[in-house]
Amino acid sequence: MSLLFRPHYRVEVFDEHDTPVAVVRERSGPGLQRPLRYTGFSGWTTFDLDVVAPHGQPIMHISKRFGRRPHVRVTSPQGQLIGTIKTHGAWKQSLHDATGQQLCFFGDIGRIETGGRSKRNGKRVRRDVVRINPGVAEPLRSLATACAVAFDVVRGTGTSHLSSGGDWPA
Numbered sequence: 756m757s758l759l760f761r762p763h764y765r766v767e768v769f770d771e772h773d774t775p776v777a778v779v780r781e782r783s784g785p786g787l788q789r790p791l792r793y794t795g796f797s798g799w800t801t802f803d804l805d806v807v808a809p810h811g812q813p814i815m816h817i818s819k820r821f822g823r824r825p826h827v828r829v830t831s832p833q834g835q836l837i838g839t840i841k842t843h844g845a846w847k848q849s850l851h852d853a854t855g856q857q858l859c860f861f862g863d864i865g866r867i868e869t870g871g872r873s874k875r876n877g878k879r880v881r882r883d884v885v886r887i888n889p890g891v892a893e894p895l896r897s898l899a900t901a902c903a904v905a906f907d908v909v910r911g912t913g914t915s916h917l918s919s920g921g922d923w924p925a
């Protein structure tokens with residue numbers, strides 16, 4: 756029901772001890788694309804996401820153009836390109852540096868376990884767990900983090916299901 760009233764993307768990220776790590780939210784609403792957010796075409800819509808620390812400090816920016824499988828751009832808070840994410844299927848994303856060179860696939864350095872449920876602040880929430888291999892260096896760590904926190908956007912499902920209001924233990 757919440758999706759009918761807020762078809763925007765917002766995810767809270769927590770560590771394994773339930774300490775808030777970041778909030779991923781859309782910079783502005785879907786605008787003219789709003790009707791698409793209610794359908795299976797939600798993943799086609801444009802996304803413009805900010806990843807912010809709990810105290811408000813910007814961490815990164817994630818953006819996606821309109822279309823079925825456009826590249827996802829990941830930039831620093833200052834606007835410098837960190838790299839891109841390309842989708843090759845709902846569960847396969849390649850990570851590319853700022854020059855466009857493919858570095859690896861997300862599955863080579865991390866994994867996502869979906870479908871868990873938990874209670875947080877008296878509400879039932881979806882609890883997906885993300886694990887990025889220790890020792891992964893930059894820019895791969897930032898790209899893998901962007902791919903993980905914007906998982907629903909990156910894999911192309913948008914907000915047409917329960918992605919809004921979920922949480923991501925890191």
